[in-house]
Amino acid sequence: MFSQTTEYALRAIVYLAENPSPQKTEKIASATQIPPAYLSKVLQQLNRAAIVGSQRGLKGGHFLSRKPKKITILEIVNAVEPLQRIKECPLGLPAHKTQLCPLHKKLDEAAALIERSFGNTTVLDLITQPGNSNLYTFVSKNETKKKQKTSL
Template identity: 30%
Template sequence: MFSNSSKYAIKAVLFLALHASEKNKVMVKDIANPINVPLAYIAKLLQQLVRENLVSSVRGPKGGFYLSEANLNKSVINIIYVIDGEEKLNSCMLSLKKCHEETPCPLHNVLSASRNNILNKLKNITIKELASDVNEGNSFLPL
């Protein structure tokens, strides 16, 4: 359901939520290795997220990436929308172009309620809440 790019972007954003702040910015080279994503790839993804105000950054010797309070309060689904686009999340699970409510593919009716449930959960959970779950030990992120 999610592309590798979206998964990498979510891991990077969570890394920033857990390890960076406005006073303690993190450089791309310090993110790539812990989340196991090539440096150039994660740099490109982070720039997309900066352009859409999901991640903050500062250039220069004391620069790097971090999450502002406004960034932390964005819903997780926004990351996926920026990286993959909203259409990908709503596209047919069998990649059939003509699949929709009136002409459903064989999996449409089986999976559509589950997909809608997942999308609603991603719309209603913030980056801050996911990071808090990791900090509290309710989930883990091997960083």
């Protein structure tokens, strides 16, 4: 339902939220099981959207440019794959100018549901409580790297 890129962006952000110091692309990649070269592109998109910052050179890396509490899932999604609402009839029917037909009204409602849900959720809500074991960090320690489909 969401693109692979969106999934990657979210995983990377969660990782950065759990690891506040600047993190290298390579490190994030292995921890979150994202192709490193592609992750690099995704991080660039998040950078342009002012969600992550980055530092070149030795000791450089990527980091959140705001506190997790101040970043919503919606922002992240919109940075890489804008959730588009249906504002006018996709068929361009004149009769639907003033009002969407029931079909597209329904589809837009679905988009609205997601938009609301994602807009109300911050990255803080996605961070696991310390003590709990469900951390991406788990992977970066054990370097588990089974290749697999991670379709969303």
